[in-house]
Amino acid sequence: GENVEQHPSTLSVQEGDSAVIKCTYSDSASNYFPWYKQELGKGPQLIIDIRSNVGEKKDQRIAVTLNKTAKHFSLHITETQPEDSAVYFCAASRAAGNKLTFGGGTRVLVKP
Amino acid sequence: GAGVSQTPSNKVTEKGKYVELRCDPISGHTALYWYRQSLGQGPEFLIYFQGTGAADDSGLPNDRFFAVRPEGSVSTLKIQRTERGDSAVYLCASSYHGGGNYGYTFGSGTRLTVV
Numbered sequence: 267g268e269n270v271e272q273h274p275s276t277l278s279v280q281e282g283d284s285a286v287i288k289c290t291y292s293d294s295a296s297n298y299f300p301w302y303k304q305e306l307g308k309g310p311q312l313i314i315d316i317r318s319n320v321g322e323k324k325d326q327r328i329a330v331t332l333n334k335t336a337k338h339f340s341l342h343i344t345e346t347q348p349e350d351s352a353v354y355f356c357a358a359s360r361a362a363g364n365k366l367t368f369g370g371g372t373r374v375l376v377k378p
Numbered sequence: 379g380a381g382v383s384q385t386p387s388n389k390v391t392e393k394g395k396y397v398e399l400r401c402d403p404i405s406g407h408t409a410l411y412w413y414r415q416s417l418g419q420g421p422e423f424l425i426y427f428q429g430t431g432a433a434d435d436s437g438l439p440n441d442r443f444f445a446v447r448p449e450g451s452v453s454t455l456k457i458q459r460t461e462r463g464d465s466a467v468y469l470c471a472s473s474y475h476g477g478g479n480y481g482y483t484f485g486s487g488t489r490l491t492v493v
Contacts, residue, residue, distance in 0.1 A: 270420075272420075300481065300482075302484075307486065308486050309382070309469050309471070309484030309485050309486050309487055310421065310469070310484050311484070312481040312482060312483070315481060355420050355421070357420075362481075363409055363473060363475055364426070364434070365411070365423040365426055365434055365436075365437065366421075366423060366482075367423070368420030368421050368422070369420055370419060370420050371418070371419070371420050
């Protein structure tokens with residue numbers, strides 16, 4: 267089955283700096299890669315997703331890149347703000363709507 | 379409703395007891411998913427419904443776990459003879475299969491503690 271590895275497990279950045287989280291996956295048939303943000307006591311919230319026919323996608327301060335050949339994808343957050351502090355999860359699936367395999371999560375702390 | 383609703387938000391039960399966890403998806407969402415999240419880990423897939431039927435139940439850990447969605451809306455996750463290892467947050471999500479947007483919307487989860 268699919269295996270998703272996520273690094274780093276914790277990330278501390280100064281407000282205004284950029285944060286980068288990286289994930290690798292094992293199933294070459296995976297073609298849908300969402301990113302979720304989870305705040306304490308809440309369920310994960312979808313923040314951006316990318317499909318395998320696209321190499322990069324951007325939405326305001328967040329962007330995701332995908333390298334299908336290397337089987338890795340990354341989340342980039344620019345101009346970080348204290349409200350970006352949360353746990354972020356990457357995930358992969360063979361098709362949007364199918365079951366997701368999640369990475370282990372990255373705890374991001376943005377210091378004011 | 380506006381979001382995915384899960385009840386109860388917290389459940390404490392004794393080892394060996396039976397529990398039911400309820401999920402109310404977003405109105406009109408045809409797909410419903412159950413995941414389990416242990417402390418400090420990512421969610422793990424349990425089961426996925428498309429309408430009333432289970433499209434994929436490969437994540438259910440054993441036959442003590444069962445889920446139903448009899449009318450294609452509300453779903454109940456049932457756990458028999460609970461064990462301490464079942465303690466986790468059980469997350470439900472729903473999505474609309476149509477158009478180009480397949481993103482899940484998760485509920486806040488039910489925190490199950492087996493003592």
